[in-house]
Amino acid sequence: MDFFNKLGKKVSETYDATTEKTAKFAKEAKLRMKINEDKSDINDLYKQIGKKVYQKHLAEEEIDISKDLEEELTKIDVLSAEIETSLKTILELKNRKKCPKCNSEIDRDSVFCPVCGEKQLEEVKEVEVIEKEITNTEVESEENHKTETDFEEKTEEFKDVEESDEDK
Numbered sequence: 766m767d768f769f770n771k772l773g774k775k776v777s778e779t780y781d782a783t784t785e786k787t788a789k790f791a792k793e794a795k796l797r798m799k800i801n802e803d804k805s806d807i808n809d810l811y812k813q814i815g816k817k818v819y820q821k822h823l824a825e826e827e828i829d830i831s832k833d834l835e836e837e838l839t840k841i842d843v844l845s846a847e848i849e850t851s852l853k854t855i856l857e858l859k860n861r862k863k864c865p866k867c868n869s870e871i872d873r874d875s876v877f878c879p880v881c882g883e884k885q886l887e888e889v890k891e892v893e894v895i896e897k898e899i900t901n902t903e904v905e906s907e908e909n910h911k912t913e914t915d916f917e918e919k920t921e922e923f924k925d926v927e928e929s930d931e932d933k
């Protein structure tokens with residue numbers, strides 16, 4: 766009986782881990798597809814820009830980048846930001862991140878970047894805050910304990926006085 770229970774538990778644990786992995790793979794595949802679509806949209810916009818520039822050349826007109834190409838350029842900005850976000854999400858799925866200083870791909874919980882040595886501030890700050898809170902709580906309980914001890918000592922002194930009074 767025990768053996769089968771244990772076996773059943775192990776199988777379901779493995780199943781959970783596999784399901785999670787499969788979900789992550791599916792998510793990553795979706796993101797990579799989106800990145801490819803965004804890249805292809807950006808290439809289409811490059812073509813549109815090129816065509817506009819050539820038409821201006823044929824008409825022997827000057828091109829005003831911010832006026833004539835604003836729509837295309839804004840779209841490229843938006844698509845590029847989308848690609849950045851997708852790449853960041855893929856890294857997070859793998860529990861990885863980019864070092865803000867040297868841009869190397871590193872473990873998300875690294876305290877220092879193994880490539881350039883940069884201290885990874887954000888994650889460290891959170892841990893430090895939690896540690897400070899724990900230390901503060903410990904100090905408080907110690908102070909409470911001191912007060913209790915003082916009270917006990919004072920009570921003892923008072924008892925001594927009572928006893929000496931009785932002696933007389």
Ligand SMILES: [Zn+2]
Binds near residue numbers: 866867868879
């Ligand atoms: Zn680095």
